Amino acid sequence: MEAPSAFVDRLRPAGGKRSSKRDLIVNVFLRQEGHLSADDLVDVLRREGHKSSRATVYRTLQWMADAGIARKVDFGDGRARFEHSYGQPRHFHLICKSCHRSSEFLSSDVEALLEEIAGVRGFELGQSVVQIHGRCDECRTGHRRRGQGDVPMERLFARDALRIAIQTERSGLDFYSRAARITKDARGRRVFRKLAAEEQEHLGKLEARYAELLAEDPDLESRPTFLFFKGAASGLFAAGAEELDKGADDRQALRIGIRCERGSHRFFKRYGERFEDSEGKRIFLEFADEEREHLELLIREYRSLAARESRAQSKAKAQAQPESKARRPRTASARRANT
């Protein structure tokens, strides 16, 4: 969000010389919110006391689009509009045909479907356009809602990413608490407790960051959802917890945990990578990292438990050589878990 000029400097070598006029236009453009047409931008410049010819503005907008600073969007009203892409994840649009304003949203679910469709059709996916045309809340009801254009999209993205992460963390915490409760093996119990504690701690951090975000902008919480995210990973842990409740031994509990963490890790990694540079992306990728660590821990523990059991088993066998068969409850259940 900060240092847009540095950002632009990085992009500058993309083509051409530095020039005070272009710098000016770029900076003014980056200060604007929403979707500007070329003429809108000319007006803003004029209002700020600078005069530039349309041609230059058009050329600069083209230059920004090429450099990746701006994105051209077409709302079908005959004129091209531009939005800056600095720190803004690619997003889709809701366009009110009545007041002609537009708001943004993002849906990984939609993106995933489009990706899949493109794949099936043998299409190399470029940019996708998703526009919902209709009448906005205000135009329908006549009531003015909390403003929409004021909050930087990145903040909304971070808010929603945090919400999803928190929800997932909560499910994870619940899962590990239950797992710790039902695990008989002392070491395994310790591992689950540790993971529960970590989830707890991370949850605390996420909630603190969430509170911080809200403090920076008290209106933030009441704004409409920006990031739609249906196939959330929280469901995985919830399902895992349900499985635990149906009765699971230590090994199964570990297996379920491994499955959940693996899914969760994939999920956040995948979606984190999909988004553009922003706090939301960072949250998802950090999350993915943490889940990976948990995953590795669980796998180590699973191996250790298996090794200990097999040692215990051969020991029991050796002791019970004269007897017909030693009971091997853990091994039996593990075999069941394998199917």
Place this chain on the structure above:
Amino acid sequence: MEAPSAFVDRLRPAGGKRSSKRDLIVNVFLRQEGHLSADDLVDVLRREGHKSSRATVYRTLQWMADAGIARKVDFGDGRARFEHSYGQPRHFHLICKSCHRSSEFLSSDVEALLEEIAGVRGFELGQSVVQIHGRCDECRTGHRRRGQGDVPMERLFARDALRIAIQTERSGLDFYSRAARITKDARGRRVFRKLAAEEQEHLGKLEARYAELLAEDPDLESRPTFLFFKGAASGLFAAGAEELDKGADDRQALRIGIRCERGSHRFFKRYGERFEDSEGKRIFLEFADEEREHLELLIREYRSLAARESRAQSKAKAQAQPESKARRPRTASARRANT
């Protein structure tokens, strides 16, 4: 698909007088496939030996759009294109930025997500635009694939609707066969057998229609998927069958069946209603109707079974008055099923 002129006649009163020129332009337009710009249409007319001024063509295209004969689409290249909407469900586009051709697809899953998003944002949903911009298969690989523009979209729609219906029907058949096998009550077994037979019969009809479609156009099967339909109802019956395998008594089997049919009915009704007039729509709605009938039959049977059981129970109670407790296996399991 047939009688487009009748279709146009119905639309005609929408405004204005009949005129030979307009008729001509409309008819020529309706004969074209794909997405025509105004100038494309002028060219086609000229090639067929008719001369019309651009102005008239523009006015006629506008008129067709107003009348609902044509839809204006904007691929972002500065010119408006038109596609005829007669018998064509609303659809989305894949646009090749290399060869500038475009193909269509339809995804109920995407539509459902957009609907949901619009709802959350308080948007009254109008038309949605979904465009996947990228490079098409041919442009990427250089290989020419089976042609894409030749098959009327409606036929693809019907093909895919049939495929989905057939898949669902198969799952349903499997479910009812299993249910019939495990049901102890003779009447209930008969009901399941009847339903299985009906599914079998309907399946046969659908497969016949599918074969017919393929016979009408042998290339049809090899064309890429047009209708993407993920949350298919077939999953419901498969899950139901799985539940049956885990052990279910007669009552539970009926309950599961009711749940599946209800879901299936809702599903096909909902999606059938979403599409525009076409064979695909008809298939879905017919399907929904059939599922509704099955649903009603199952519910009747469930009530009948419950009544018979309760009669048997009170009779047993009366007979066994002196004894300590009569065994009531069905009632006990029914109680379990309730939770």
Place this chain on the structure above:
DNA sequence: ATAGATGCAAACCCTTTGCACATTA
């Protein structure tokens, strides 16, 4: 000094409109 940026006006492209004329109801 020279490649590149700017400003102006003209050109461009797609589309709509004004107006005289032709057609239809």
Place this chain on the structure above:
DNA sequence: TAATGTGCAAAGGGTTTGCATCTAT
């Protein structure tokens, strides 16, 4: 006859371009 469609050319709006002029490297 009154209302509507058609053709032509002109105007519109958004955008690009040619060219002379500046300005950074």
